[in-house]
Amino acid sequence: MTPIESTTLTAKQVLSEPGAPVVVFDHVQLAFDDKVVLKTVSFTLIKGHTKVILGASGSGKSTALKIIVGLLRPDAGVVWVNGQRVDQLDEQQLMAVRADLGMIFQEGALFDSLTVRENVGYKLYEETDMPLEEVDKRVEEVLGFIGLLEHIDKMPSELSGGQRRRVAIARAISFKPSIMLYDEATTGLDPITASTVNDEMIKLRDLENTSSIIVTHQLRDAFYVATHMAVRDRNGEVHVVPATPQKERQAEFIMLRDGLIIFEGDADALRASTDPYIQEFLS
C-alpha cells in the first residue's frame, strides 16, 4: 500500500464524521516574483459548511482557490484537502484529489469548441469508463437540476452570461464532488441572473450536501447565500427560504486584505465589525 492510499483510508474515517475539516489552509504563503499575494493565510472549511472569502480585486481570493485545486503551489505552508496534502502532490496524484472538487471559474471557462452536453459531461466522457448512455442520463439530470435542459445541444457562444455560469456549475457538479469552489460566480451578472446562480449554490449545498468555498466581492450575493437555505416540500418542490440561525452559523466569512485575513466570523459578526476597512467595504 502506498503512503497516499494509507492516508486516504485514514482520511476517509476522519472525514466521515460530522464537523470534519475538508479543507485546511495552514500558514499558506505565495508570491509571484516580488509581489506577495498571500502573506500568511490560515482557515478551515468544515464538512457541509460554507466559507465566503471576501476581498478587493488582487487580494488573493482566487489564488487561494487555485491552491486548493493544486493549480498553484504555495511557497510555504500546508494545504489539506480531503485528508491529502495538495501542496506536496505531483500533477498525477492531484488528479485523485480533484475528482472530489468542483470548481467554477470566473466567466465560466467553458470549452468553447464543445456543446453544452459535451461541456457538462466532459469529465464523465473523457476521464471515466462510465457507459455513454449513463453519462447522457447524468448530463440531462444535471442540466434539468439547473433548468437548462433545453440548451443541451447549443454551443457556449449561443448562451447568455448567466446561462454560461450555470452550465459551468452543471459541469462542476456532474461528477458529484463533495466540495464546490466558486470563483466570482456572480460577478458581472445582472441581479436577477445572479439570484438564480445564488439559488443553485444554495440548493447544491443543502440538497446535495456539498461543502462550499465562495470567492466574491459581491456582498449582496455573499449575504444571500449565507442567510438562505433550500428545503424540499412534501410535493418534492424545492424552495429557497431564510435560513435558521443554526444554518446561518454554518456560513463563515473571511475578509482578505493585502494577502492577510483581517476578519473571520459569521454574517452577524461581519455586519457588526467596527474595522474601518470592513465598514467601507460593506457600505
Add this chain to the structure above:
Amino acid sequence: MIAATESALKKAALEVQEYILLTVASIRGVFSRPIYRHDIVEQLDLIGFGSLTVVLLTGLFTGAALALQSGQTLDQFGARPVVGRLVSASMIKELGPVLTALMLAGRIGSGIAAELGSMVVTDQINALRALGTDPVRKLVVPRMLSGLFMAPVLTAISDFVGVSGGWIVARVRLQVASGLYWSSVLKGLYMQDIWMGLIKPFVFGFIITTIACHVGLRTTGGTQGVGKSTTQAVVVASVAVIAADFFVTQILFSLLYPR
C-alpha cells in the same frame, strides 16, 4: 545594461528549459495512458486535410517557377532537356520539405498558438486540469503526432505537385517532350534523396507543433497576449525550420551519402 542582458539570458534559458520539459512530457504521453484517440484523429484531419490546399498551391507554383528559372539557365549550356532532373532534385531534397514546413508553420503554427493561447487566457486550461485532464496529453500529444505524421505526407504531395508544375512549364513554355521530362525526373533521383525528402518533414512537423504548443501554453496578457503568441509561434517555428534544415541536411548527408 548588464542586468538587462542577464535577465534576457535567464528568460531565454527558462524558455528553452520549459520547451524541453514540454517535449519530454509529450513524448512520454505518446507511450502511456490515457491517450485521447479522437483528438488525434481530429488533429490529423485539421492539420493534414486542412493544409492540403495551401500545400498544393505552394508546391505547384514553386515547381513551375523552378522549371522556368532553371530552363533559362540550362539553355546557356544547351541542356534544356535535363530540366526535370533539376526540378525533381531541388523539390524533393530541399524546396518541398522546407516550403511545406514554412506553410505549415504559418497555417497550423499560428492556429495552434492562437487556440491554446485563448484557452490559457480564458482559464480553459485550468478548467481542464481541475477536471482531471492533463493538458499535455489532451492538447499537445495529438497535435505533435499529427504534425509528425502529416508533414511527410503533405511534403510528398507537394513534391509530386511541384514536379508536375515543372512538367507543365517544361511542356508548354520550354517545349520539352513529356517523356524526356519524366525520364529526366527519375534519372535525377536516388533513393537517398527520397529518404532525405521524407525524414526532414518528420523533424519539421515535430518542431512546428511543439513550438506552437509551447508558445500557446505560455501565453499571458489577455487577448493582446494571444496575438503576440501567434506571431511569435510563426516566427520562431519558421526560423527553427530553416535552422533545423541546415543541421538535418548535414547529418543526413553523412549518414545517407557515405564518401
